[in-house]
Amino acid sequence: MRKTTEILSVPFTVCTMEEAVEEVMGFFADGRQHIICTPNPEIVMEAQTDRQLMQILKAADLVVPDGIGVVWASKYTKHPVPERVAGFDLCQRILANLAKEGKSVYFFGGAPSVAATAAKRAAKMYPGLVICGTHNGYFDAKEEKEIIRQIKTLQPDLLLVGLGAPKQEKWIYENLRFTSVKVAIGVGGSFDVMAGNVKRAPKMFQKLGLEWFYRLITQPTRWRRMMRLPKFVLTVLKNKGK
Secondary structure, three states, X not given: OOOEEEEOOEXXXXXXXXXXXXXXXXXXXXXXXXXXXOOOHHHHHHHOOOHHHHHHHHHOOEEOOOOHHHHHHHOOOOOOOXXXXXXXXXXXXXXXXXXXXXXXXXXXXXXXXXXXXXXXXXXXXXOOOEEEEEEOOOOXXXXXXXXXXXXXXXXXXXXXXXXXXOHXXXXXXXXXXXXXXXXXXXXXXXXXXXXXXXOOOOHHHHHOOOHHHXXXXXXXXXXXXXXXXXXXXXXXXXXXXX
């Protein structure tokens, strides 16, 4: 059991990217179902007022810091996290490992055709990876039941859910038990990047921890969400040492 450190009551697993990948690959062999969450500062702030989301983050099997702000905040705890474990990169590492073992994945979420395109690209990038199904993120209650039934029938090893946070985390938490999936991860907008519809921040921005800034200047409509970042910083400083 790895150490955890709490940042504004959210328990993050203290691990490197390599250790996170190792942990996840172990999940596929233990016969239980697992939820992986990758919160950034925006999600941490959302959890302060969303009790269900906080409950899910506390119940998840692995919670890694998808945001340099979380890494910074952890410096004020007894057990700082060693590095950022970006959800997109973690997902790619897991897919690469699953491909070596011939394991399967189901892509669920995104706009029409996006999940299917992302899945096709993943299959080409990771030979040996089994794509057992895809479905977009638009559905009503009746169709949702069919999606769950399909996932259970296909029995993917990994379920990637791209419904946006916190909807995806809540969907996984409420429905994972109705499937036979071993590991489920909420991947946000990763399908758009994998499908080639959205460009990821250049390596320089990633290394400097400025992916959030790149997203802001390329997607100005995100400014309202980005306003949570200074609030996160101020809240962490206010609560440090508590």
